Amino acid sequence: MEVKLLPLPLPLPLLLLLLLLHFPFSFSTIPLGSVIYPSGSNNQNWQSPNSTFSVSFVPSSSPDSFLAAVSFAGNVPIWSAGTVDSRGSLRLLPSGSLRLTNGSGATVWDSRTDRLGVTSGSIKDSGELVLLNNRSVPVWSSFDNPTDTIVQSQNFTIGKVLRSGPYSFQLERSGNLTLRWNNNTVYWNHGLNSSFSSNLSSPSLGLQTNGVVSIFDSSLRGGVDTVYSGDYGDSDTFRFLKLDDDGNLKIYSSASGNSGPVTDHWSAVDQCLVYGYCGNFGICSYNDTDPICLCPSLNFDFVDVDDKRKGCKRKLELNDCSGSTTMLELAHTRLFTYENDPNSESFFAGSSPCRANCLSSSACLASVSMSDGSGNCWQKRPGSFFTGYQRPSVPSTSYVKVCGPVVPNTLLIAKKDDGNNSKVHLWIVAVAVIGGLLGLIAVEVGLWWCCCRKNPRFGTLxxxxxxxxxxxxxxxxxxxxxxxxxxxxxxxxxxxxxxxxxxxxxxxxxxxxxxxxxxxxxxxxxxxxxxxxxxxxxxxxxxxxxxxxxxxxxxxxxxxxFMRNGSLDNFLFAVDSGKFLTWEYRFNIALGTAKGITYLHEECRDCIVHCDIKPENILVDDNYAAKVSDFGLAKLLNPKDNRYNMSSVRGTRGYLAPEWLANLPITSKSDVYSYGMVLLEIVSGKRNFDVSEKTNHKKFSIWAYEEFEKGNTEAILDTRLGEDQTVDMEQVRRMVKTSFWCIQEQPLQRPTMGKVVQMLEGITEIKKPPCPKTISEVSFSGNSMSTRSMLVASGATRSSSSSATRSFQTMGITSSGPASTRISEGSLLGS
Missing domain, CATH: 3.30.200.20 (Phosphorylase Kinase; domain 1)
Structure with a gap:
């Protein structure tokens, strides 16, 4: 007779423990003793109740390594503990500490919460990882210990820091947002209105569901908007603010929930203006639209060819020079300088003395001649960190001491590609120029002798x-x-x-x-x-x-x-003039105007802000090409002359950006706003401030956006462009979408004019623009719109001095704040 032994039933607690260890957690409570691994059969994750967030291991950038993180949609880290190999683990120890260890058992990160009464952990639907005591009170929270990311509903206060490599992001007590390199060099400082900065008691930063980053404080009535995401207004989108490893602060969003792609919609600073982005001796430039890192010349080599952001090194150190040293000239290049740097000094000198003084001094390795009107010359001593920025619009010239001879880096030399790489001797050029001038003189003398020498009207003119x-x-x-x-x-x-x-x-x-x-x-x-x-x-x-x-x-x-065809307004608004523009002419005029303003802002030697973009200042030549007029005239006005202010500008009030009303600094983005209004008028043939029954008695730009939202772009188009006219509707849609981006309330949301040209030409994808606000809806820090409306109605003038004192804040530069090291104001002008 065979006897079968029946298995003894396991105790219930032991059975539950085995089940928990075998299956992934699908609920938010994390018991003591829980563990997850990067790979293998024991791979697990701890999920939030709605499964939006989870604690798990995700692959890192290094091969065969994994990042222990709280992730959105399973693959977007919003908080991380560190990186381990494939045999690492993340454990909630019985002692109450959450500990990350690598394969050798060494501790990589620890929450340091043992002996604090932790009884369990939890991952919330908001993405917050918490360790709780027996009364369910949080002992430790990932929101209170952020790494490089802030999510919606997360409160970011003074003392908290986002870090990514050598870069950090903080909120100052004054309400300023700062980006730092190596904890001291401030390369971005975004501040509040000065009337608030001295009254804050305990400011905090929050990313709202509509895409606005706001400052909150007990002394403020509600939040003060500081940054708007590019997809502002959509409350169903998941967003997060992240300090990337490239030193830039960005707003990311996923428009399609857990499965949608994550894209960035706002960045704090031009990437090449991030301090140290290209490492020591690295020069940041642009290849089309992407930043690239270059060495100053062929006298330098990359530290790591596979990672050019690590900077450059000299091929021959100055102490090893067999011959004399010389100065390498870097045109349109600025080596960043900052105040209180013990390894640099500033004094007044021209370009040549700035170069010569550094060459003759053994204590100088480089110098920067600030050709921005300040007359400053910065000299860098041994031990300095050299990082620079090159662009054709940068007026300054930098010099770096090297062992001769200088071997230029052709990638840093701006030149036109004419398809001929042969070298032309200087004497040939000189002969050609002199011959051409002599020929012109001979032609003019001949014309005068034949036609004008006996003409009594030919006077001194x-x-x-x-x-x-x-x-x-x-x-x-x-x-x-x-x-x-x-x-x-x-x-x-x-x-x-x-x-x-x-x-x-x-x-x-x-x-x-x-x-x-x-x-x-x-x-x-x-x-x-x-x-x-x-x-x-x-x-x-x-x-x-x-x-x-x-x-x-x-x-x-x-x-x-002289322009025989006059100005653009005669074609768009003077119906009885008999002048009419086909769609092809309209599009070419819009594109040509954008290219002209782009040249003023970004390409000419001295950046010129027009301050009065309107159809009356856009002339049309005989070939129906656009020519912008009246540029640079704002600089000719007497600063004490109040004629050119908000209350008395004739015929241009509909084109002024909101910052004119709010008494904020006027920058090139103000021209972008005015151009956006003109662009809408070119499409519609109507003044942007027209109010009629067709627009439901709304401002035309607001009505046009509502029609655009309905997909009824044709309603915005000029009715004179009827069926007998050929109209490219794809161009119409691009122009309309571009115009709405240009007339955004916040200057940071508006594209540059160079970007506008790309948008019109179809080179750049145009995302859906948020709704532009009417003047009555504009809200700036510290000023109510009703007060400003009263000022405008009564003819109050802009304060030129106030605008000047805050002009640097628009560029992210300030001389106030904590006594930490800051980039000098002159070091970023014209960039």
Missing amino acids: SSHYTLLEYASGAPVQFTYKELQRCTKSFKEKLGAGGFGTVYKGVLTNRTVVAVKQLEGIEQGEKQFRMEVATISSTHHLNLVRLIGFCSQGRHRLLVYE
Whole structure:
């Protein structure tokens, strides 16, 4: 007889423990003794009740290594404990500590909560990992110990720090948000309105569900908006604020829940302006739109060719130079400098003395000549960290001491690719230039001898207006009587604007010109000539060319090339004028205008903010190409002259950015706003501030956005572009979406004009823009709209001094705050 032994039943607690160890946790409670592994049959995770977040191991960037993290959708870490190998583990010990160990058993990270009465852990639906005592009170929380990420509903207060490599992000007691390199060098500082910064008691930072990053404090009535995400307004989107390993602070979002891709919608700073991004001796530049790291010259090698962000090293150290040292010149390049750096000093010097002084000093390794009007020269001593930024728009020149001879890095030399790589000898160029000039002189002398030598009308004007002067691009100086004669005593008026009146004139060589008689210009003659020289040095296909000027006594006049077709407003709004633009012409005018403004902002030697973009200042030539006029004139106004302010600008109020109303600094982003309004008018053929029954008595831009939201873009299109006209609706949609991005309330949300050109040309994907706010909805820190409306209605003027004192804050630069090391204001101007 066979006897079968029946298995004894296991005790219930032991059975439950075996089940917990065998199956992944699908609930939020984490018992003491729980453990998860990176790989293998014991791979487990601890999930939140809604399964949105989990504690698990995710693959890291290093091979055969895993990151212990709280993750969104299973693969997006929002908090991490550290990296281990495939045999590592994360355990909630019976003592109450959460501990991460690698395969050898060494502790990588520990919560240090043993003997604090921890009885269990939990992962919440908000993504917060907590360790609880027997009364379910949190003893430790991942939200209170952030790593590199802040999520919605997470409270970020003073003392908390986000870290990623050498970079850190903090909230200051003043309410400022700062990005630092190596805990001391501040390369981004985003502050509140100065009226708040001294009144905060316990500020905290929060990322709201609509995509707004706000500062909260007991002294504030609600939150103060500081940053807007690019997908602002959609409350169903999961977002998080992350300090990336490249030193940039970004807002990411997933629009499709747990399964959607995660994309960034806002970044704090231009990537090349991140301090140390390219390592020691590394120069950050751009390849199309992506940042790249380069060495200053071929006198340097990359520290790691596979990771160029690690910087560069000298091929030959200065102490080993067999010959003499020399200075490597880096045009359009700035080595970043910051205040209170013990290894650098600043003094006033021109470019040549700045270079020579460093070359002759054994205590100087590099120098930066700040060609931004400050006249500063920064010198870097041994032991300094060298990191730089190169771009054609950067006015400064940097010098680095190297062992001769200098071997240039061609990637850092801006040049046009003409398809011919052969070298042209300098003497050939010199002969060609001199021959060309002599030929021009001979032609002009011949023309004068044949046609004009016996003409009594050929007076002093022709002697000034020579072909040689005009061809050279230098502005011709006229006397007031000469311009009075050529305009027939200013008889034929072409138009009037915020800077003066324009008259038609004919020079004695029969060249038709437009003469602008400036009003309210009280600058001295020397300063006026300097500003005119700046304006005349701008040459672009889509800019009106300045031919000459007059500065005689109190008379200030500018002479421009004449545009027979007049300004854009005559085509768009003057229905009875008989002028009409086809869609092809409209699109080309919009694109040409954007290219002209881009040149002013980013490509000419001195960055020029127009301050008065409107259809009246966009002229149309004989080929229906756009030419922007009146640029640079804002710099000619007397700072004490209040004519050019919000309350009295004639015909331009509908184009002014909200920062004009809020008395905030005016930057190139203000031109972007004005251009966005013009772009909408080009599409619609209507003034952006028109209110009618068709727009339901709403401001046209708001009504247009509502129609765009409904997918009814055709309703925005000018009705004159009927069925008999060929209209590219894809171009229409691009222009409409671009215009809504340009007229966003917050300057940080608006694209640069260079980006606008790419959006119009279809090079860059245009995401859905948030709804632009009406003027009555605009809300800036510290000012109620009703107060500003009253100021505008009563004719109150902008405070020029107030705008100047805060102009650096728009660029993320401030001289106030904690006594930590800060990048100097001059080190970022013009970047």
